[in-house]
C-alpha cells in the first residue's frame with residue numbers, strides 16, 4: 001500500500017481571551033492511496049481542526065500548528081510557503097464542506113464555475129473545459145448535465161448541490177479528498193446516495209478520502225479504516241471491522257451504542273453521559289476518565305500509552321495495559 005499522507009504528532013492550539021485551547025494534542029495517522037479513512041468524534045474533539053491543518057486553513061492567528069509534521073508524498077505541508085501550499089490545495093488535496101452553498105458562487109451558473117475552475121487549473125481551451133465539466137457532472141450523477149450547466153446553484157436541491165460540490169472538488173483530479181460532515185445536512189436517503197457516490201468515484205479515480213463525521217453510522221458503509229478522536233487525541237484506530245466488531249476503547253463502545261445500527265434492531269440506544277473535558281487545561285491522565293464506567297485509579301493520574309492490538313488496530317486505554325492490573329489499581 002502506498003502511503004500518501006502522514007500526520008505525525010500534530011499539535012494545534014488556539015489563543016483565546018480565556019487562555020490557550022489545545023484543540024489537537026498529538027495526532028498521528030497515515031492515509032494510503034485509494035482508501036477511505038474516517039475520523040470520528042463528538043463536536044469539538046479536534047477532527048475538523050485536524051483536517052483544516054492538513055489544508056493549512058487554520059485561521060492564524062488565533063490558531064497555530066504548534067508542532068508536528070504533515071507530509072503529502074514527502075512534501076512537508078507545515079513548512080512550505082503559502083504560495084506552494086496554494087498549488088497543493090485543490091490540485092493535490094481538495095476539501096468539501098457540510099454546507100455546499102458556502103463554497104459555491106451564487107452569481108455564476110454551474111457550468112461557468114466548473115469551466116473556469118478547469119481553465120484556471122490546467123489552461124484547457126474553453127471547449128475542452130466544457131467537455132470535462134460535463135464529464136464531471138456525469139461522474140457525480142447529475143442528470144441532464146448539459147441542461148443543468150445553465151442553472152445557478154440555488155436551482156439545485158440539497159443533494160444535487162452536494163454532488164456539485166464533489167464535482168468541483170474533483171475537477172482538478174486531487175489525490176486526496178477531505179469531506180467534513182458532507183452528509184450531515186441531508187436527509188437519510190440522499191445521505192446514502194452521496195456515500196455510495198464516494199465509493200463509486202473512488203473505484204473510478206483511486207482518490208484517497210478522509211471522511212470527517214460525528215456519526216459512526218455514516219462511516220459503516222464507506223470507511224476502510226476508522227480513527228476515533230476524543231479531546232484532541234486519537235484514542236482508537238482500526239479497520240472498519242475492528243472498530244465495529246472488536247472496539248476496545250470505552251469511548252468507541254459508547255459511540256457505537258449511541259448510533260442506530262441495522263444489524264442490532266431492537267438494541268437500545270444509549271447516549272454517552274457527561275461532556276468532554278475542558279481543553280484549556282486538559283486532564284493529565286486519560287481524557288475520558290470522568291465519563292468512563294471502567295475508570296481505575298491510575299486513569300486520571302497517568303495518560304495511557306498506545307497499545308497495538310494488531311497491525312492495524314491500536315488503542316489508548318489502561319484496560320489494555322497489563323501494568324494497570326499489576327499495580328492493583330482498584331476499579332472505582
Ligand code: SF4
Nearest residue numbers: 286289292299317318
Ligand atoms: Fe476508561 Fe481508564 Fe480506559 Fe480511560 S484509560 S478509557 S478512563 S478505562
Ligand code: MG
Nearest residue numbers: 043044047048
Ligand atoms: Mg466540525
